[in-house]
Amino acid sequence: MRALDLTASSPDITRAICDIPSVSDHEGALADAIERAIAPLPHLEVHRDGDTIVARTDAGHAQRVVIAGHIDTVPINGNVPTRDVTIDGEPYIWGRGTVDMKAxxxxxxxxxxxxxxxxxxxxxxxxxxxxxxxxxxxxxRLAASRPDLFAGDFAILGEPTAGLVEGGCNGTLRAIVRTHGVRAHSARSWIGENAIHAAAPVLARLAEYRPRTISVEGLEYREGLNAVAISGGVAGNVIPDLCEVQVNFRFAPSRSEEEAVAHVRGVFEGFEVEIADLAGGARPGLDAPLAQRFLQAVGGAPRPKYGWTDVARFSRLGVPAVNYGPGDPLLAHHDEERVPVAQIEEVERGLRAWLTAR
Structure with missing residues (x-):
């Protein structure tokens, strides 16, 4: 494998690292390439934990920022290696990981x-x-072994935002709402109780639910409560005794995890509810002077992040964090994943201006 050339342009580096497959569970080759490229640089202290690479400056400045990005991708589907394409006269780099989030x-x-x-x-x-x-x-893993590495006054996660700043993120909760019945032969259905039929009020409540838009520090976060899966049934001639509806609640960062759980249990009062997954959101944290300088350097009005991202990890540690990176998030995981070359260059310009301004 050829060494990564970090003197190349950021679009060329994008092509190079996208052409090193790194589907989750198989990030080793890319992590090795990054470590080999970064480790010799004298101004950086490098630490490796599994396939996570951390590099730090330590010049004794009064403030520290953390800038993070994940190196894994969803599975490849005929979209590696990358190729250059032109759409409406604009150059793009096409291929898995170009958007999420190797650019x-x-x-x-x-x-x-x-x-x-x-x-x-x-x-x-x-x-x-x-x-x-x-x-x-x-x-x-890193938070458990080296929590000190997360220390900072502000953090940026390079998730795709089309080169715009997305502050904080919504929280996410996944619940399983269960209904129970009694099995019976479907030819004698009156002997049993149909658990799938009993789930009809659960779906009705979801259909009638009106999500809120909540303002948090000047950004409007849209919530959502939706069924994402339903399961039940034993055989084609058996009345089912169990039905499970999986529900996803995306909640504004003004709600605590406990408040989100209470809200979902309230919506489905009278039903068995199991909380299967829960992650709190992150407030924008854009009022700090360091964050304001960042906004001035990169330009544009900040927007809310509706999906959950790892900014929530930093927020939980008291570090305000935003999402900022090239690529249209609607194309993340898409088989036609592609990133405009101009966005890569603009994000580099914005970050460079902010990180070097004195």
Whole structure:
């Protein structure tokens, strides 16, 4: 494998790291390439934990920022290696990971190599296993083994935002709402009780539910409560005795995890509810002077992040965090995943201006 050339342009680095497959559970080759490229740089202290690479400056500045990006992707589906395409006269890089989120990682790698004397100290994090359950995430593992590496005054996660700033994120809750019945032969259905039929009020409540839009520190977060799966049934001639409706609640960062749980239990009062997964959101944290300077450097009005991202991990540790990276989030995981070259270059310009302003 050829070594990563961090003197190349950020679009070229994007092409290079996208062409190193790194589907979750198989990030080792890319982590090795990043470590080999970063470790020799004298201005960085490098730490590796599994397939997570952390590189830090330590110039004694009064403030430190953390800039992170995950290196894994969802499975490849004929979209590696990358190729250059032109759409409406605009050049794009097409291929798995270009949007989510190797273009952002490429910008970070280039800046990590070149910013020998930034205006603030920087902790760069490139981590594994973001696209799978949170318990496997490199950040989960790193927070347990080296929580000190998360220290900072502000954090940026390079998730795709089309080059705009998305502050904080919604929380997410997944619940299983169960109904029970009694099995019987379907030819004698009156002997049993149909658990699937009993779930009809659950679906009715979801259909009637009107989600709120909640303002948090000037950003409007849209909530949502939706069925995402339903299961039940034993055989084609058996009245089912169990039905499970999986429900996903996306809630504004103004709600605590406990408040989100109470809300869902209230909506489905009278039914058995199991909370299967829960992650709190993150407030925008854009009022700090360091964050204001960031907004001025990159330009544009901040927006809310509706999906959950790892900014919530930093928020939980008291570090305000935003999402900022190239790529249309609607194309994340899409087989036609592609990123505009101009967005990669603009995100690099914005971050460079902010990190070097004195």
């Amino acid at each position: 952002g990682v490429a910008v970070q790698l280039k800046l990590a190599a070149e910013l020998v004397d930034p205006a603030v100290d920087i902790t760069w994090m490139w981590y594994d296993h973001e696209e799978v359950a949170a318990e496997h995430s490199g950040l989960t």
